[in-house]
Amino acid sequence: MEKHLLSINDLSASEAIQILNTASELSKISDGPMKKLPTLRGRTVVNLFFEDSTRTRISFESAAKRLSADVINFSAKGSSVSKGESLKDTAQTLQAMGADAVVIRHGASGAAQRLADSGWISASVINAGDGTHEHPTQALLDAYTIRSKFPDLKDNFNGLKVAIVGDILHSRVARSNVLLLSKLGAKITLVAPPTLIPVGVTDWDVDVSYDLDSAILNADVVMMLRIQSERMAASFFPSEREYSRGYGLDLARLNSLKDSTIVMHPGPMNRGLEISAESADSHKSVVLAQVSNGVLVRMAVLYQLLGGAALTGEVGA
Amino acid sequence: MKYTIKNARMLDDAIVDIEIANGVIANIGKEISAGEIVDAQKSLVIPGLVDLHTHLREPGREDSETVATGSAAAAKGGFTAISAMANTFPVADTAGVVEQVFRLGQEAGLCDVFPIGAVTAGLEGKKLAELGAMANSKAQVRIFSDDGKCVSDPLLMRRALEYVKTFNGIIAQHAQEPALTVGSQMNEGLVSSKLGLTGWPAVAEEAIIARDILLAEHVGSRLHICHLTTAGGVDLVRFAKSRGINVTAEVTPHHLLLTDELVSNYDPVFKVNPPLRTEKDVMALRKGLADGTIDIVGTDHAPHPTEDKDCEWQSAAFGMVGLETALSVVVKAMIETELMSWETLVERMSIAPAKIAGYAKHGQIVAKGSPANLAIIDTSATWIVDRNTLASKSKNTPFAGMTMPAQVRHTFLNGDLVLKNGQIVSKMNGGSN
Numbered sequence: 001m002e003k004h005l006l007s008i009n010d011l012s013a014s015e016a017i018q019i020l021n022t023a024s025e026l027s028k029i030s031d032g033p034m035k036k037l038p039t040l041r042g043r044t045v046v047n048l049f050f051e052d053s054t055r056t057r058i059s060f061e062s063a064a065k066r067l068s069a070d071v072i073n074f075s076a077k078g079s080s081v082s083k084g085e086s087l088k089d090t091a092q093t094l095q096a097m098g099a100d101a102v103v104i105r106h107g108a109s110g111a112a113q114r115l116a117d118s119g120w121i122s123a124s125v126i127n128a129g130d131g132t133h134e135h136p137t138q139a140l141l142d143a144y145t146i147r148s149k150f151p152d153l154k155d156n157f158n159g160l161k162v163a164i165v166g167d168i169l170h171s172r173v174a175r176s177n178v179l180l181l182s183k184l185g186a187k188i189t190l191v192a193p194p195t196l197i198p199v200g201v202t203d204w205d206v207d208v209s210y211d212l213d214s215a216i217l218n219a220d221v222v223m224m225l226r227i228q229s230e231r232m233a234a235s236f237f238p239s240e241r242e243y244s245r246g247y248g249l250d251l252a253r254l255n256s257l258k259d260s261t262i263v264m265h266p267g268p269m270n271r272g273l274e275i276s277a278e279s280a281d282s283h284k285s286v287v288l289a290q291v292s293n294g295v296l297v298r299m300a301v302l303y304q305l306l307g308g309a310a311l312t313g314e315v316g317a
Numbered sequence: 318m319k320y321t322i323k324n325a326r327m328l329d330d331a332i333v334d335i336e337i338a339n340g341v342i343a344n345i346g347k348e349i350s351a352g353e354i355v356d357a358q359k360s361l362v363i364p365g366l367v368d369l370h371t372h373l374r375e376p377g378r379e380d381s382e383t384v385a386t387g388s389a390a391a392a393k394g395g396f397t398a399i400s401a402m403a404n405t406f407p408v409a410d411t412a413g414v415v416e417q418v419f420r421l422g423q424e425a426g427l428c429d430v431f432p433i434g435a436v437t438a439g440l441e442g443k444k445l446a447e448l449g450a451m452a453n454s455k456a457q458v459r460i461f462s463d464d465g466k467c468v469s470d471p472l473l474m475r476r477a478l479e480y481v482k483t484f485n486g487i488i489a490q491h492a493q494e495p496a497l498t499v500g501s502q503m504n505e506g507l508v509s510s511k512l513g514l515t516g517w518p519a520v521a522e523e524a525i526i527a528r529d530i531l532l533a534e535h536v537g538s539r540l541h542i543c544h545l546t547t548a549g550g551v552d553l554v555r556f557a558k559s560r561g562i563n564v565t566a567e568v569t570p571h572h573l574l575l576t577d578e579l580v581s582n583y584d585p586v587f588k589v590n591p592p593l594r595t596e597k598d599v600m601a602l603r604k605g606l607a608d609g610t611i612d613i614v615g616t617d618h619a620p621h622p623t624e625d626k627d628c629e630w631q632s633a634a635f636g637m638v639g640l641e642t643a644l645s646v647v648v649k650a651m652i653e654t655e656l657m658s659w660e661t662l663v664e665r666m667s668i669a670p671a672k673i674a675g676y677a678k679h680g681q682i683v684a685k686g687s688p689a690n691l692a693i694i695d696t697s698a699t700w701i702v703d704r705n706t707l708a709s710k711s712k713n714t715p716f717a718g719m720t721m722p723a724q725v726r727h728t729f730l731n732g733d734l735v736l737k738n739g740q741i742v743s744k745m746n747g748g749s750n
């Protein structure tokens with residue numbers, strides 16, 4: 001990770017582990033009396049959201065504020081962006097405002113990379129989800145959550161079995177998780193109807209299964225992805241009921257999991273569709289931990305990209 | 318105006334002087350010195366290149382190209398005839414619009430501009446455009462295409478193929494099954510899966526090619542497949558020719574050289590329709606062009622203003638400019654790789670396209686009495702593509718910064734020198750008589 005975090009491909013395995021370790025350090029500090037660190041005082045972080053995502057924006061905003069950065073929220077809704085202002089014009093505006101980091105969420109795949117490569121802006125760019133491409137901080141927070149539940153995992157995830165279930169084709173969360181978890185040594189099985197598996201999956205370091213029941217039997221981690229009903233309209237599957245029967249995590253499937261298995265979901269969940277209420281609320285579910293870990297991991301990413309003052313000094317302060 | 322091209326190298330390596338008078342090659346021999354002397358310095362003289370697939374954007378999008386700027390780009394690229402696609406604003410679907418484009422080409426005087434007529438009114442794919450009126454207009458349209466869009470309705474395609482038989486017309490199909498390419502952004506494959514860009518599968522092209530080949534056979538009409546991009550498409554055309562079906566096929570220079578791997582940085586300069594495909598497809602296209610399965614090279618020159626490419630991939634326009642780089646790219650892909658000779662290049666880029674379109678004054682071998690539509694090429698030169706020196710009004714070349722072989726030195730259009738030492742000769746300065 002040089003200057004930007006656009007894709008998990010920007011990170012080596014050891015750099016990814018370093019981010020997780022930094023997040024662990026930050027969690028120790030956050031548990032203490034001092035909630036806010038002075039690390040990024042005087043630095044400006046812009047949340048540039050061309051797509052609505054209150055959850056992700058709040059997570060980045062909390063992360064930046066806890067590091068004492070100034071935060072500007074720049075939302076496409078109600079701004080000049082929705083009237084057709086281009087990414088380029090917006091970027092140049094942010095440059096003039098002196099942004100040190102831009103956290104971008106955009107509906108177009110590659111928008112974060114375009115922003116970083118274009119020369120329109122000199123800030124660090126953090127991809128907070130670009131189209132159906134990647135969502136690297138989501139994968140990092142998922143890895144952090146997994147590590148916190150499996151304390152034997154330290155510098156790699158060797159031997160960990162992960163099932164990622166659902167709309168792989170359209171999921172930026174799946175793409176980033178496949179890259180990160182396989183980089184760390186986990187064994188991944190993608191589970192979905194064939195219509196929701198990308199044709200290029202042959203090139204990925206994963207197994208593919210169309211049978212959820214057998215795929216989750218030995219899984220340590222079951223990661224459920226959100227399914228959008230517009231996929232049904234486009235005939236990716238015949239009906240919500242049929243999808244749910246084949247690929248939903250219901251009570252029977254929940255009960256078939258090993259005791260130690262955890263259930264993840266990037267949110268927001270469609271209860272009763274890809275995940276039943278029992279599964280979502282069970283003790284196996286780590287969905288709320290994913291949310292709180294999101295802030296820590298995003299703090300770690302901002303800290304490393306913007307080169308904040310050494311953490312150890314602050315711990316002592 | 319009379320000219321003598323001194324020290325011209327013919328395809329058989331003979332060094333000759335060529336006398337040009339009254340628009341034709343008056344004499345070929347030794348020690349000729351009539352009229353203005355152009356010293357070829359042993360550069361290769363070939364018939365001017367002929368493009369059957371050019372987007373000139375006029376009328377309607379003169380901010381990206383005009384007939385005049387496109388003609389200048391053509392002359393710089395060694396073309397003496399280009400074919401203006403119908404997807405302008407208004408669409409070239411009436412005699413009025415095609416005559417306007419034809420007249421603008423004549424006025425620019427740098428290249429013969431032959432308009433292509435739309436197959437369907439407004440390119441809407443609903444009913445036939447006024448094909449007969451365009452054929453009988455001053456522009457004498459013979460090629461019809463909805464390029465940019467596919468004539469996807471099979472019955473309408475059948476009718477179009479049949480209808481143009483009365484004036485020996487040809488339907489040039491942009492083969493893209495629309496239902497299989499909703500929202501498509503790039504070739505569907507390993508790279509699109511990684512990048513999260515909606516795929517444009519090869520089968521969407523091949524399904525239309527297969528259908529149209531069978532329709533052309535059924536009604537006994539002429540079909541031209543625009544910009545073939547897939548290995549499967551080459552196989553289908555090969556099959557059709559083996560059955561004696563009257564089909565011709567085209568490939569663009571960029572599909573002979575570039576692959577979908579280039580999309581990896583999301584730079585929209587590589588966004589084009591049909592999309593860049595895989596290495597395997599590129600190899601099949603080269604083989605198909607070499608063995609004649611693919612008859613011609615067509616540039617699909619598609620100018621777009623900066624703002625239409627200076628954005629995120631998904632919002633960017635499809636298309637690349639290509640007139641000024643076409644020859645060099647084909648040399649790089651086909652001659653430097655020893656897949657093709659210069660003779661075959663001339664066949665694919667001049668003789669065959671002129672024959673398909675019926676451009677009688679173009680694509681004639683360099684011989685006494687032939688029309689003086691000529692390109693003179695320094696085959697040993699190399700040059701670096703610089704988007705700022707393009708004559709085209711738009712700068713969206715995917716080849717910027719690449720070192721290219723072979724450079725067009727001079728171009729003669731109907732006996733007039735329109736490109737001299739790589740510079741456009743404006744009509745005002747007496748290039749014409």
Ligand SMILES: [Zn+2]
Nearest residue numbers: 464465491543
């Ligand atoms: Zn086309």
